[in-house]
Amino acid sequence: KAGVTQTPRYLIKTRGQQVTLSCSPISGHRSVSWYQQTPGQGLQFLFEYFSETQRNKGNFPGRFSGRQFSNSRSEMNVSTLELGDSALYLCASSSSSGTLTYEQYFGPGTRLTVT
Amino acid sequence: AQSVAQPEDQVNVAEGNPLTVKCTYSVSGNPYLFWYVQYPNRGLQFLLKYITGDNLVKGSYGFEAEFNKSQTSFHLKKPSALVSDSALYFCAVRDMYSSASKIIFGSGTRLSIRP
Numbered sequence: 079k080a081g082v083t084q085t086p087r088y089l090i091k092t093r094g095q096q097v098t099l100s101c102s103p104i105s106g107h108r109s110v111s112w113y114q115q116t117p118g119q120g121l122q123f124l125f126e127y128f129s130e131t132q133r134n135k136g137n138f139p140g141r142f143s144g145r146q147f148s149n150s151r152s153e154m155n156v157s158t159l160e161l162g163d164s165a166l167y168l169c170a171s172s173s174s175s176g177t178l179t180y181e182q183y184f185g186p187g188t189r190l191t192v193t
Numbered sequence: 194a195q196s197v198a199q200p201e202d203q204v205n206v207a208e209g210n211p212l213t214v215k216c217t218y219s220v221s222g223n224p225y226l227f228w229y230v231q232y233p234n235r236g237l238q239f240l241l242k243y244i245t246g247d248n249l250v251k252g253s254y255g256f257e258a259e260f261n262k263s264q265t266s267f268h269l270k271k272p273s274a275l276v277s278d279s280a281l282y283f284c285a286v287r288d289m290y291s292s293a294s295k296i297i298f299g300s301g302t303r304l305s306i307r308p
Contacts, residue, residue, distance in 0.1 A: 082236070111296070113298075120298065120299075120300045120301055121237075121283060121298040121301070122298075123295050123296065123297070123298070126295070126296075134295045136295065168236055168237070170236075170237070179225055179242075179244045181227055181239040181242055182227075182229075182237075182239065182296070183239065184229075184236030184237040184238070185236050186234075186235060186236045187236050
């Protein structure tokens with residue numbers, strides 16, 4: 079099976095702009111989660127989707143949003159970018175059944191730089 | 194509230210020696226526990242998990258972890274370290290009894306194996 083893919087891999091944006099990141103999960107996986115990874119804050123949970131429904135949300139401002147499509151692909155959007163949004167954004171997929179016991183499979187990430 | 198702690202930012206071990214990467218957790222119910230590894234410029238890879246049953250869990254690349262309920266710990270171990278084990282290791286926890294439970298990652302421990 080193909081792994082989790084994320085596009086684009088690298089992105090440079092200017093403060094105030096918005097950005098959309100895309101994630102394609104492993105075939106058959108219906109759960110997709112997003113994380114922000116920075117050297118200072120570590121790995122922080124953004125949100126989790128299962129079958130097009132947001133199941134969990136982390137403590138991020140409303141500028142961060144996401145969605146999941148019927149084919150399980152997911153997008154996250156960040157509006158009004160700030161310098162502090164510069165980070166590696168990781169997508170992970172898991173579980174065809176929705177239970178919590180499954181491990182997550184991570185994509186390579188999208189490196190976002192805000193200037 | 195859930196939390197997970199990795200008390201050591203860095204662990205240094207000589208090749209061939211045993212290694213331990215520490216993790217302690219706090220959940221209101223029973224935990225699902227995971228270990229992941231991140232190599233440079235890569236996403237996280239799943240190593241092993243504890244769901245229920247035997248307290249000693251074996252995973253990929255010769256790693257194992259021991260679940261200790263009384264000490265609320267889930268330390269990662271390997272009997273003989275390899276230079277190729279050098280990477281960033283993350284412990285993660287999820288509350289077993291809450292469908293709204295988020296998965297929480299520790300801050301990460303950088304493992305450095307010297308030849």
